[in-house]
Amino acid sequence: MKLVTKLTITALAVLSLSACQTRQADQTQTAKVSNRASNASVARSAYNFDSEDIKVPAYFDTQGLQNCTFNPATESDACPLKKPTVRMYFAGTDVGGEGQGVEALREYDDKQLLFMLENQFAGINRFRIITRDDDVISAEKQTFMEQQGARALAERAGSQKVLKPDFIVKLDTLRTVKSEGSITGWMDYTLELTTAVLNPFTRELMSYPNLGKIRVKSEDVRERNELKYVMVNNRYETGFRYHDPAHVNAVINDMTSRGIDILLTRMLSEMPATAQVLGIKGNQVSLDRGQNAGVLPNETMIIFQYEAGFVEPIGVANVNPSRNSAVGEIAVWKNSDLAEQVERSAANGIYRPSNGTKIFAVSVGTPAGFLESRT
Template identity: 45%
Template sequence: MTANAHLSRKIPAIIPVLKVATVSCVIFLLSACSTRQEIKYPAELTQQQSPQAQSSFMVARSAYDFKDHDIAVPANFNPQGLDNCNFSSTNENDNCPLKKPIIRVYFDGNDTQPSDQHNSEISALKQLNNDKLALLLESQLAGLNRFRIVTRDALSQTELQQQMSELSTKELAERLKNNKPLQPDYLLKIDTVKTAQRFYAEYNGMAQYSVELTASMIDPYSKEKLAYPNVGKIRVEGTDVKSKQQLVYTEVSGRYYTGFDYTNENNVNAVFNLMASKAFDVLIARLLTEMPATAQVQAFRDGQITLDRGRNAGLLDQDTVILFQYQAGFIDPIAVATVTPSSESAIGQIVRWKKSDIADNIRTRAQGKVIKTNTPVFAVSVGLPQSYVKNRL
């Protein structure tokens, strides 16, 4: 037998052994790798989320819902510069963070998003012009008394001219001396986009309306757009103020037949007015959160407090406030309370004391008698009160 023939008979027997050995080696290597090194995946720092069309406003939590760890000073309150305050409700130092900001409201343009609109919808978009929106927002902000509003109402100029014609030169000079024009600290600039679209499916359609506000604060002297206060973008859709069923309609041969009558200008106006009103509600709630009201605590007695300011500082009825002690840059929360303001002062009821030595000391000393603390104590609001939302918005 030749050597080649002998080798050829052995090869088939060797091949299965090699296959088994190879597979075993691969398994051994994989198992060895798995014990030595773990597969690492990149850290997930973000998550994908679809934008939310609805804009809801946040209200202050009731003081009765606070727990001990919730009693903390709101993030947007600025304690820097409290030493500069003279605590005058009408002539506060410009460097005091308790001073009410002076704001002028400005709406830019009357932009509408192009779409296949009916004449009634086009008319409604034009009627909801930004001059009217600005005056409406001015009135709402002025009613809060949290800010001082410089109006752009042309009626004020007309009235001034009327007064000039009726008063003597001396009387007019005296009036102007005592009533100097306000110079705004901020320009509240609001850009708007109003959209009127309709989507029609096989059997019926739906009116898709929206109002989008983008607000920014501008320094009127440096013309810088400021990062604070940050009001952000507000988007309100028709379905936020009306149910979907109320905006559904049916057409026959391309003409309106039944359901939501988009050909009726009054119907379209009503929806856009509701959307604008809700957008303002959201804007006000955000402003109150970004720029809280503050006052100094005058005295303690049992579970009650008195404040040096009231509605004149923008405190609202049943405002939830955090009491804190401020000294040398350190802030020590003391309690959470609800306040009832008068025109220039307020009284408050402490709902929960903070579990701390400072709070315990004040609480013990104030039992059955009126006390004043050596270290200043302040009250700062935490947002829009639920009672205001229920009764005023």
């Protein structure tokens, strides 16, 4: 099936899966891939790093941070943290397989997938998502007009303009089903998601973000015995109701949720959160940006010095945001002369960068436990 999604990619620099494996392999941990299924990749806890693991991840951006105001209505294009405005689409549905269960699989409502995707991406606060839930929007406008009057509705609509998307992210899906066994059998479902980014105004097919293909199998979300059924005289007798769209939709929803989680972890690796370090006191670090810049709870962030285009890591910290700032604890210091100098200075007071040098923090991927806390 084809899903189309609009993403604003001003700050979106994409890390291909191969690059993620080579550049960040020592900063993320990936579950073992089995049966060609895809798995979520999450950041290693800052407390599990060694000195040699402390490296700046790919695609960080510190140029122009002073231009950021974090007012979404007036944010400058010069701000590298300006949130992309995104609209998401599905282009169509491809269903494969034959025999039992195919017809029920065709009846899956793709709008559910679209709304799941919108909700998950909006929740990380690194995008501005334009919802396509037209039914809810229309119903609310009608209710507002009935309660407040047509004039009030016109004034509200005039003061808040509809967002203009910058990019489209197209999601294609393929759902397949295979049944095994003749009398006692099992239904095996597979969901594949592929993405493409389009500029709707230039008609350009963008090379980024290149999130690759995501494949989810029913056995990734359900015990196989839950999908077992029994046939008698070529007719369904008992077990999993593969012919009932409601039961099939429940399985596909779980698979979809897992696929979106995997997509989210890849995107968070490709769009690291960045903040400037205000000061370091002991092992405590203070950052000038927080939830407003997409910093997530228990974020693993590399602390590094940036001077004259050169990057030198100092340590790795576990960071928690407030709305407009963040605090963290440096869990491991880099084994280097600079890190030792900063650590000594921070032990005797508050260390602040000077002489034109700046210290930044950049995330390395999806925080451990983040996906579980959103389910």
